[in-house]
Amino acid sequence: MDGNRRYAKKKKINDMTGYDAGALALLHLIIYCMELGVKYVTAYAFSIDNFRRHPEEVRKIMDLTMESVMLLTWISKLRLVRVHFAGNLQLLSEDIQNAAKRLMESTAGYNNFVLTICICYTCSDEILHAVEQSCKEKWDDGIGIMGYDEGNDYERLIKVVDIEKRMYMAIAPDPDILIRTGGEYRLSNFLVWQSSCCHLSSLGTVWPEFGVFHLVWVVLDFQQNYHYFAKKKLQL
Amino acid sequence: MDFSNESRVLHRCSAQIGNLLLRSLWHLIHFIISICNFTLDIANVLESYLISSGLLGRYKSLHIAKLRYLAIVIESEGAYQTSKIIELLQWLDAVGVKHVCLYDIEGRSSGFSLSLGILKKSKDFILENLDGAMLFQVLSYWQPSIYAMQDAHENNVLLDRQHMTLEFVSFSDGKEAVVKAANVLFMKYSKSDVTDKNQKEKIFTESQMSEALKTVGSGGPEPDLLLVYGPARCHSGFPAWRIKYTEIV
Numbered sequence: 001m002d003g004n005r006r007y008a009k010k011k012k013i014n015d016m017t018g019y020d021a022g023a024l025a026l027l028h029l030i031i032y033c034m035e036l037g038v039k040y041v042t043a044y045a046f047s048i049d050n051f052r053r054h055p056e057e058v059r060k061i062m063d064l065t066m067e068s069v070m071l072l073t074w075i076s077k078l079r080l081v082r083v084h085f086a087g088n089l090q091l092l093s094e095d096i097q098n099a100a101k102r103l104m105e106s107t108a109g110y111n112n113f114v115l116t117i118c119i120c121y122t123c124s125d126e127i128l129h130a131v132e133q134s135c136k137e138k139w140d141d142g143i144g145i146m147g148y149d150e151g152n153d154y155e156r157l158i159k160v161v162d163i164e165k166r167m168y169m170a171i172a173p174d175p176d177i178l179i180r181t182g183g184e185y186r187l188s189n190f191l192v193w194q195s196s197c198c199h200l201s202s203l204g205t206v207w208p209e210f211g212v213f214h215l216v217w218v219v220l221d222f223q224q225n226y227h228y229f230a231k232k233k234l235q236l
Numbered sequence: 237m238d239f240s241n242e243s244r245v246l247h248r249c250s251a252q253i254g255n256l257l258l259r260s261l262w263h264l265i266h267f268i269i270s271i272c273n274f275t276l277d278i279a280n281v282l283e284s285y286l287i288s289s290g291l292l293g294r295y296k297s298l299h300i301a302k303l304r305y306l307a308i309v310i311e312s313e314g315a316y317q318t319s320k321i322i323e324l325l326q327w328l329d330a331v332g333v334k335h336v337c338l339y340d341i342e343g344r345s346s347g348f349s350l351s352l353g354i355l356k357k358s359k360d361f362i363l364e365n366l367d368g369a370m371l372f373q374v375l376s377y378w379q380p381s382i383y384a385m386q387d388a389h390e391n392n393v394l395l396d397r398q399h400m401t402l403e404f405v406s407f408s409d410g411k412e413a414v415v416k417a418a419n420v421l422f423m424k425y426s427k428s429d430v431t432d433k434n435q436k437e438k439i440f441t442e443s444q445m446s447e448a449l450k451t452v453g454s455g456g457p458e459p460d461l462l463l464v465y466g467p468a469r470c471h472s473g474f475p476a477w478r479i480k481y482t483e484i485v
Contacts, residue, residue: 124442124480131418132439135425158418160411189480193411196473200484224269225468235312235341236407236473 002182003206021208040172042116080112086168087121122189130166181207300332307337307459337403372401410475413454420448
């Protein structure tokens with residue numbers, strides 16, 4: 001969701017208001033996706049790297065997160081939306097953590113639409129967390145150092161499926177389309193593990209200006225290359 | 237009764253006609269998009285010829301030194317065309333790109349068996365036919381004393397701008413390599429003196445993960461730019477740990 005500050009500069013408004021416009025654009029996107037029949041949407045709200053930004057900006061995003069949690073609590077009940085927060089939530093303040101956990105618990109039973117908000121997230125942190133959890137679980141299962149050395153029983157080793165089920169994003173399947181606004185061509189540590197067969201779409205428009213026609217265009221582009229991606233999925 | 241039956245039949249027919257019209261509209265839109273994409277492709281090919289012929293002034297100075305490491309995703313069909321790959325590498329060498337990583341999506345391991353990627357199998361042939369090219373390979377070592385030598389070797393190779401260095405990476409260097417690195421870390425975790433293994437704090441760091449990936453032979457540098465070819469942009473499983481901040485074009 002790149003381009004909030006550029007949008008604010010363009011509209012000659014406060015940078016922080018740019019983030020409010022970005023949050024509104026996300027809300028619109030959720031509704032458009034529901035109408036189109038999309039079941040899983042994941043949004044990259046805040047990276048662990050973003051803590052390096054100006055403290056006022058970080059505070060604004062945290063305040064916006066809290067307001068969004070309140071709003072999503074209301075929306076989730078109306079439209080049976082499951083809300084999941086993916087990331088190292090321990091880096092958040094206690095009140096946001098508790099509000100996020102309450103929302104996740106209260107919507108755990110809904111499966112009409114799954115919205116994942118990546119907050120305090122990077123893919124490298126996600127992989128590391130999954131590896132740590134896998135190690136701890138293998139240790140707890142009694143598979144310790146005794147007899148563990150190179151070339152021993154394959155079944156005692158950690159496997160891809162062990163890591164993938166402990167990822168923050170295990171709740172959703174691998175994405176079909178990954179959209180980045182703001183004209184950037186890098187993934188910036190977002191869903192790098194999950195996007196092997198994903199259509200990477202880079203749009204020049206800034207995030208607050210992302211609308212239904214941009215979404216329709218990206219979906220049409222994906223449909224044009226559907227067979228290419230289906231073939232790739234079989235190969236991988 | 238007849239009237240309600242007729243209205244149901246009429247409603248069903250109108251729904252079917254509506255669906256047919258929508259489907260036709262969808263096909264028409266995709267046909268128009270295909271025409272537009274075809275026109276854009278022709279324009280891109282024309283621009284490529286103008287750039288390579290030197291007629292477009294703004295592309296004359298490329299500032300290629302900013303590009304420290306280039307990676308290219310080669311599709312399976314392309315990976316078998318070794319002569320075309322050699323030609324591509326010769327072009328890159330002529331342009332001034334010195335450090336290239338070629339990735340193909342074949343090559344995976346299952347249990348104790350390993351199948352090499354297509355490019356890895358033909359790497360000797362490629363290197364022989366490319367004058368002065370060197371192989372860049374992260375060797376799998378288990379002895380810590382070797383790491384310092386390996387690091388020094390890597391730095392020397394990447395600083396060398398006389399020779400082109402080539403790295404060959406396949407699908408098995410992606411998720412499977414992370415799994416192998418996880419097992420290396422598990423071995424260290426098991427041997428460690430941490431008394432409470434149920435602690436919630438982090439036990440591994442990103443640098444430890446990077447070191448573990450080097451240990452298993454999949455710890456190459458992060459490319460600045462990843463080129464993908466095909467009808468759509470997709471990184472096809474290039475090792476995730478290495479393209480966190482890479483421009484993918």
